[in-house]
Amino acid sequence: MNLIRPIEPRDFPALVRFAHESGHGFTSLPKHDAQLQSKIDRAEVAFHDGPNAKGGAGFLFVMEDADSGEVLGTSGIEARVGIEDALYHYHLSRVVHSSRELDIHNTVDVLTLCNDYSNATEICTLFLTGAARARHNGYLLSRFRFLFMAQRPQLFADTVIAEMRGRSDSEGRSPFWGWLQKHFFSMDLADAVHRVGMGQKSFIAELMPRYPVYVSLLDDDAQATIGQVHDDTAPALKLLQREGFGWRGYIDPFDAGPTVEAQRDAIATAARSCELRAQVVPHINGPTSLITNTRQAAFRAVLMPAQQGDNILNIDDATARALDVCSGDPVRVASME
Template sequence: MSFRLRAARSEDIEPLYEMAKLTGGGFTNLPADRDALGAKLTTSVAAFENTVDELADEQFVLVLENAETGAVRGTCQLMSQVGQQWPFYSYRLTTLTQYSQELDRTVRAELLSLVTDLEGSSEVGGLFLHPNERAGGLGLLLARSRYLFIAMHRKRFADRILAELRGIIDERGGSPFWDGVAGRFFGMGFQEADYFNAINGNQFIADLMPKHPVYVAMLDEEAKKVIGLPHPTGRAAMRMLEQENFRYEGYVDIFDGGPSMITRTDDVKSIAQSHNGPVSSIELEKGEKALLATGRLTDFRSCYGAREIRADGSLAIDAQAADLLGITEGDTVWSVAR
């Protein structure tokens, strides 16, 4: 396989823009807007160039590159600490239990409360793979490479990490959740609100959204049944997150009602089980299938390959992976079993 992940550069804007146009909406981290993407890449380049090894408000964009052709065919992102410039809003689904002694009746009501509980967390997001490349495990390569990047730059990320999954979007590009909840207060459709959020941030939610809880029983049926459900194209992503020890704990996106998955950073399977050591051989012919990564910040690269962990902690890897990563014997490689 000739694909590898690397740090995004400013000249990647055109392939990112072309992929953004394929998302179909509801994909806030990859807006189909050149200026917004250009600003995102500028922010990312600055983050990669910052060598201070501490937690800050940073955003890293990675791209999936075909090493043979140079074509960019996918992307993913990491945010080191959300909610620093603007509040990071979520809805939290909770239950209120009330009892009437006179009626001898207990009533339980589900509520959606506007919260900033997840503020300060790191976030993984913005994962998009070109439709023509959705085979051969490239989506998994995109997803799990982010965790190796975190492991390799651990001081740059918080102790809790989240992932927001896109919610249900109907065939006309609308959101039943938005129409049933927030849309009633804003006088704009989902696509307009989602685009505005992608370009300008969600401070307008704080400005206009009522702060009192919303009773789920008062919503229409279409809005109720999509709360906490991922878009059909995101079900596999949700399973991958669950396999990495992420859990849904009642937090949903304020726009489309999609689930927010959270976990402790050090509990992420690909981080906890990662191994690093010097390369003792680049001529391994048969070994364990693995995800391999090397390089700090701008020099970060990852790919699939074969590894063998030696008794002294060093690694033997296959020649193709060594070529994709641009490494030789003595270089340090991080890895996790595939």
């Protein structure tokens, strides 16, 4: 059985390993020990602040093999983004150039640098080791976050976003960034991503084009990547689309990957979840369900068989131990669909 729990100091070696395994373009896992340790420290503060967690809290979780203790993956939630550090996106929109006298009417796409998602909640830092990318581990590592938010909505914004990794080659080269680099920057994508991961974002406003960029001015390869995801990210995007996330034209300013959004209370897993009382029984024949306890610092989530009754959820002993609950304790559950 695999379970989800808050990250702890002992997970630092695993987080370092994930940062190196995640490859190019993964800004939320910088290959820098001090920054990774800071993420753990910040998460500890967020989890232990209870209902008084600050608006800019960062919650980071790990997936653990309950039998061996091996850490298999990580994912996180940023309660409010763009407050302490600016959050930049390009927004894809259209403008019309028209002349009635000449009977000419042209519609063109433009990219405008913006901070429109400031104060939104972001789900982020989703990484699962290659050996664990089987069964329903990706489902568990992504969707439990929606139950965590549903249990404490006061900590999170109405709008939830996810920045999806854009297209790049095996060396981390992005056609979109290649065009920007040629005309406005003197650094490769890996350097730019590293700086963002280190919290150094001022160069974006200083060097990015100050005016809307006409998409037709970009080369064909750069245009083709706008709103497209990396092959490794495609399954994660499909999962979010099934949850109700959609793309409104916002892209990452480095690799042009799409940023998708949903309204917190309308996310499918959260909307169909409910809080029940645990009832521990010897055996369960019910459907596999996503189950969490209702705590914060001692949060746990699993994907296990369960059976709903009248205001109760029947679970077996192993599930109860993993969640650290007894009969009568509250749990939140969502069916696996």
